[in-house]
Amino acid sequence: MDQETIAAIATPPGDGAISLIRISGPRAFLILESIFSRTIQEIPSHTAICGKIFTENQQLLDEVLVLIMRNGHSYTGEDVAEIMCHGGFFVTNKILRVIFSQGARPAKPGEFTLRAFLNGRIDLTQAEAVQEIIAAKNDTALMAATHQLSGRLSLITRDFQQIIVNMLGMIEAVFDYGEEIPEIQMEIAQKSIHIKNKMQVLARSFHTYTLSQKEKSICLLGPPNAGKSSLMNALLHQERAIVTNIPGTTRDLLHEQLSLHGHLYHLFDTAGMHTTREHIEKEGIKRATEQAAQSDLIILLFDATETFTKDHQALLQQYPTSLLVWNKIDLLHTPLQSSGIVISAKNGTGLETLQNAIINHFHKDLPPKYEEEILLTKERHAFALNQAIQSIDCVIRAQKDNLPLECVAIDLKRALQSLNELIGINITENVLEAIFTNFCVGK
DSSP: OOOEEEEOSSSOOOOEEEEEEEEEEEHHHHHHHOOOOOOTTOOOTEEEEEEEEEEEOOOOEEEEEEEOTTTTSSSSSSSSSEEEEEEEEHHHHHHHHHHTTTTTTTOOOHHHHHHHHHHSSSSSHHHHHHHHHHHSSSHHHHHHHHHHHTTTHHHHHHHHHHHHHHHHHHHHHHHHHOHHHHHHHHHHHHHHHHHHHHHHHHHHHHHHHHHEEEEEEEEEEEESSSSSHHHHHHHHHOOHHHHHHHHTOOSSSSEEEEEEEETEEEEOOOOOOOOOOOOOHHHHHHHHHHHHOSSSSEEEEEEESOOOOOOHHHHHHHHHTTTEEEEEEGGGGSSSSSEEEEOTTOOTTTHHHHHHHHHHHHHHOOOTTGGGGGOOOOOOHHHHHHHHHHHHHHHHHHHTTTTTHHHHHHHHHHHHHHHHHTTTTTTTTTHHHHTTSSSSOOO
């Protein structure tokens, strides 16, 4: 890692209330003092001070708040200054250019987090979790990332490593002191089986995480005037689709993101399915059919006040795995004698039941309480862990085949190296570059 001082804007581009500019490196405070109205040499770490920023020609740029974080007590482990200025695009970039003119260079994507990793503030899985938190689109992704950032994955990985180191210590004892080999071999075999089972549980969590993160789409399908647009508006809590009493109001696909219980879904409203000769309606029905074929869940919506016809029956037969929903239950004077979920998109009756049915549909293949578990979130993690499992498998087979302990030690060291790679010990520069290139500038 070079000893240059880096700087970047850490807030999104554009105008806003506040922008944050981050400076990190050995000359961070010298650079700050060269453009700041106050001396910071005696300011304690984690202190915020108010002052003014000037150009090289002593032209006032902005009145700002500066947070001082000293070496060893900052995010990067270096001297860090964070300047909170007014959020205008022009003034923020003007301050940044002045910082560059005083000797800082532009930070690369993820370079602040990279320095935190290289300075031992966090390990590689925690560094990756920073980007995972930023990119999280649902509760599962956020929970998995926060667990990872807190060090839970690192902790369980180091527990695995400690068990392996203990087994290697037993083998060393045999070599050095000639202890009883059969007893040592039995204990190593038991420990190997135990650690393999725990590793496999963790490795399977990657499949659970991947399944939970798959983008899922929901298609509202049904005859004209069944209330699909009303249901879309009710689920979104906004007037997204035009609603009238005239059948066939929706003729094209409408698409919005739907958030339910911390999960995001793609929700599509479609044209009413019926027999027609009208050209635009036929095109709308074609697009509705195509979208239904691509969707993960079809909500087949019928008007509970209408007579069930052959056309309705044909839709049921065409989409037998759909979620059957009866709308306009508020207009019925007697209970509906039919299967399916009954709702009123107009007054909200049954919407919670429908929402729970949607969640259950998508989560039925996921283990219970999976969001509370440690989940592998990266292909890299799963690959390194599976490599370690394969090495432990070799240890178990070597024990069964009564191979020399030297062979067992080789496989244990391979497992240890795979776990090292998982948390970033002895990681290659190419791997680091591939990981941190995906970060945003300023993080």
